[in-house]
Amino acid sequence: MEDEKKPLLEVTELKQYFKVSRKYEVKAVDGVSFRIYPGETYGLVGESGSGKSTIGRSLIRLYKPTSGEVKFQGVTISGSLNREETKHLRTKMQMIFQDPMACLNPRKKVLDIVAQGLDIHGMYKTKEEREEKVYNILRMVGLSKEHASRYPHQFSGGQRQRIGIARALIMDPDLIIADEAISALDVSIQAQVVNLMKEIQAQTGSAILFIAHDLSMVKYISDRIGVLHLGHLVETGTTEEIFGNPIHPYTKSLLSAIPQPDPNGEKKRVALSYDCKEMGIDYNAATSHFIGGQHYVLGTKEEIEKWNKKV
Amino acid sequence: MNKEKILSIRDLSISFMTTAGEANAIRGVKLDLYKGETLAIVGESGSGKSVTVKAIMGILSGNGSVKEGTIDFTYERNGETVHQDLLKLTKKEMRRRINGKRIAMVFQDPMTSLNPTMTIGKQIMEGMRCHYKTPKKEAYEKAVSLLSLVGITEPEKRMKCYPHQLSGGMRQRVVIAIALSCDPEVLICDEPTTALDVTIQAKILELIKEIQDRTGISVIYITHDLGVVAKVADYVAVMYAGKIVEKGLAEEVFYDPRHPYTWGLLSAMPDLNTSDEALYTIPGSPYNLMGKGKGDAFADRNAFALNIDYRMEPPMFQVTDTHYAATWLLHENAPEVGMPDALKNRISRMRKEA
Numbered sequence: 084m085e086d087e088k089k090p091l092l093e094v095t096e097l098k099q100y101f102k103v104s105r106k107y108e109v110k111a112v113d114g115v116s117f118r119i120y121p122g123e124t125y126g127l128v129g130e131s132g133s134g135k136s137t138i139g140r141s142l143i144r145l146y147k148p149t150s151g152e153v154k155f156q157g158v159t160i161s162g163s164l165n166r167e168e169t170k171h172l173r174t175k176m177q178m179i180f181q182d183p184m185a186c187l188n189p190r191k192k193v194l195d196i197v198a199q200g201l202d203i204h205g206m207y208k209t210k211e212e213r214e215e216k217v218y219n220i221l222r223m224v225g226l227s228k229e230h231a232s233r234y235p236h237q238f239s240g241g242q243r244q245r246i247g248i249a250r251a252l253i254m255d256p257d258l259i260i261a262d263e264a265i266s267a268l269d270v271s272i273q274a275q276v277v278n279l280m281k282e283i284q285a286q287t288g289s290a291i292l293f294i295a296h297d298l299s300m301v302k303y304i305s306d307r308i309g310v311l312h313l314g315h316l317v318e319t320g321t322t323e324e325i326f327g328n329p330i331h332p333y334t335k336s337l338l339s340a341i342p343q344p345d346p347n348g349e350k351k352r353v354a355l356s357y358d359c360k361e362m363g364i365d366y367n368a369a370t371s372h373f374i375g376g377q378h379y380v381l382g383t384k385e386e387i388e389k390w391n392k393k394v
Numbered sequence: 395m396n397k398e399k400i401l402s403i404r405d406l407s408i409s410f411m412t413t414a415g416e417a418n419a420i421r422g423v424k425l426d427l428y429k430g431e432t433l434a435i436v437g438e439s440g441s442g443k444s445v446t447v448k449a450i451m452g453i454l455s456g457n458g459s460v461k462e463g464t465i466d467f468t469y470e471r472n473g474e475t476v477h478q479d480l481l482k483l484t485k486k487e488m489r490r491r492i493n494g495k496r497i498a499m500v501f502q503d504p505m506t507s508l509n510p511t512m513t514i515g516k517q518i519m520e521g522m523r524c525h526y527k528t529p530k531k532e533a534y535e536k537a538v539s540l541l542s543l544v545g546i547t548e549p550e551k552r553m554k555c556y557p558h559q560l561s562g563g564m565r566q567r568v569v570i571a572i573a574l575s576c577d578p579e580v581l582i583c584d585e586p587t588t589a590l591d592v593t594i595q596a597k598i599l600e601l602i603k604e605i606q607d608r609t610g611i612s613v614i615y616i617t618h619d620l621g622v623v624a625k626v627a628d629y630v631a632v633m634y635a636g637k638i639v640e641k642g643l644a645e646e647v648f649y650d651p652r653h654p655y656t657w658g659l660l661s662a663m664p665d666l667n668t669s670d671e672a673l674y675t676i677p678g679s680p681y682n683l684m685g686k687g688k689g690d691a692f693a694d695r696n697a698f699a700l701n702i703d704y705r706m707e708p709p710m711f712q713v714t715d716t717h718y719a720a721t722w723l724l725h726e727n728a729p730e731v732g733m734p735d736a737l738k739n740r741i742s743r744m745r746k747e748a
Contacts, residue, residue, distance in 0.1 A: 130591035131562065240439075269438040270618055271676040274662035278672045296591055303664040303673065340596035342621025344660055345744040346644040349624040354596035
């Protein structure tokens with residue numbers, strides 16, 4: 084069934100290096116491949132420095148990828164872009180940022196912040212139409228018309244994140260990249276925003292690339308998950324495959340570290356440790372292995388056999 | 395059950411003068427900390443959990459003032475037991491006698507709580523040299539052993555490192571080593587792992603627990619992550635809008651929560667078995683501390699609010715000897731209201747597993 088569906092986004096061997104000095108280069112993302120299908124949520128998890136945010140930013144072309152191919156709706160967007168391609172990318176792919184305080188212009192009213200995309204791409208004919216569009220989107224994210232004439236500092240953190248979401252939604256995107264969109268929020272507000280994102284996805288059918296380090300949230304919202312470590316995608320598969328049958332030791336250690344609201348179980352549990360140097364795992368020598376379904380694990384043949392045996 | 399009380403906070407009220415008026419950040423907090431135990435204070439931002447511990451440390455910001463209340467600290471000096479109300483001490487006395495020496499604190503962000511111009515060895519030795527006039531050599535040896543205690547390999551080599559040469563998790567370990575350097579009676583951890591990843595978070599929490607087992611210090615945790623609380627706490631206090639709304643042993647609060655706000659917090663956090671329905675949310679946004687309205691601060695966001703919630707603030711009702719909750723639902727005339735079904739199912743499932 085999966086073969087019939089055309090992927091919305093196809094990332095092949097994406098590499099993103101940053102030159103620090105003449106001799107030294109940081110390999111933030113080192114050969115990552117994955118696909119996102121229309122209407123699904125793909126969760127990217129990993130520790131800080133694993134390159135998950137970099138991937139999001141390379142995809143939306145805040146960075147120029149060092150090598151590799153990114154295809155978005157059949158159009159290659161990893162190379163240099165002409166005007167039309169840029170416009171296609173800038174409208175159909177949108178991003179929600181981590182810090183709702185820092186990503187909104189404090190000197191603009193919410194109306195103008197949300198309408199900025201419309202302004203740039205000239206997507207309205209009259210002023211009324213512009214306002215109407217903004218009001219509709221604000222209603223969709225649970226804000227009212229009156230909020231449009233206020234400034235960002237007059238809102239709480241959760242409301243600000245809603246404005247960020249509204250700004251992304253107004254372009255009617257096919258793919259939303261949510262880069263740690265809920266990490267800066269309180270627990271009770273996190274749940275509100277996550278529910279909102281799910282609701283919106285059900286309404287508009289857009290796909291979401293959900294980047295986060297909170298695994299329980301990722302599990303809750305994602306259809307498929309990719310686990311990143313040191314710029315390599317070590318394991319990917321559907322949520323059930325990853326959580327039900329984790330193969331890679333790094334995934335296992337991540338799963339074992341999630342705190343649960345259960346004092347008795349929690350006090351007994353000890354998190355597994357993982358150190359790829361100590362365990363002699365070399366990502367560069369490893370290749371992606373098919374496990375079953377949509378489940379792929381990065382490793383050499385011997386390693387995969389060893390990890391499988393332990394299960 | 396003869397536990398030694400180390401800290402006891404009574405009727406603490408703190409307010410801040412702001413441009414918009416007076417904000418009552420803490421409104422009558424009552425808390426006890428016993429020797430060798432771990433107390434966790436949970437709540438969302440603005441609930442006053444950080445302000446409470448800042449008051450203990452005497453590091454409230456300039457516009458804050460303590461309206462009333464006492465913080466009694468019991469410690470031993472030269473074999474004698476001393477009782478001291480921390481709020482009566484001047485800032486200078488606090489600095490000399492309490493801060494770092496008796497009560498040490500670990501802050502949220504290890505990046506900003508270390509001095510970038512000093513080697514970490516020097517920073518660990520600083521407190522000992524200052525408070526106890528420890529000879530340099532002795533302090534050095536202790537610093538090395540502290541570094542290995544917090545799980546840093548090759549401690550001698552690391553002593554000469556600067557903070558920027560270490561990773562986030564290592565830095566937080568160094569901060570803990572600094573906090574432990576003067577053998578404090580109480581360790582306060584203000585969101586010690588929020589800035590860290592889950593894997594490192596688990597390691598740091600296990601480390602603090604291990605140190606506690608070994609040295610017998612009391613720990614106060616401040617966090618909004620209930621999973622962290624479940625892992626470390628003996629005793630839990632849930633704060634909302636400057637008041638403690640529920641407190642009790644960890645098992646009591648997690649398996650038999652009574653306050654609707656605790657229900658909300660617990661249900662809003664998806665566990666790994668949560669199925670695909672919408673997450674439970676606490677409606678509305680956090681309470682505005684400026685307001686001095688009548689009634690329960692949580693009433694507007696409470697789906698189970700009774701009529702009386704809008705008129706009178708609920709007192710603390712006793713559930714068991716150790717478990718208290720401030721909600722009118724526990725009053726004998728209150729209607730029978732149970733926690734949400736999803737939460738009930740989850741708790742019974744956890745109990746079965748345990």
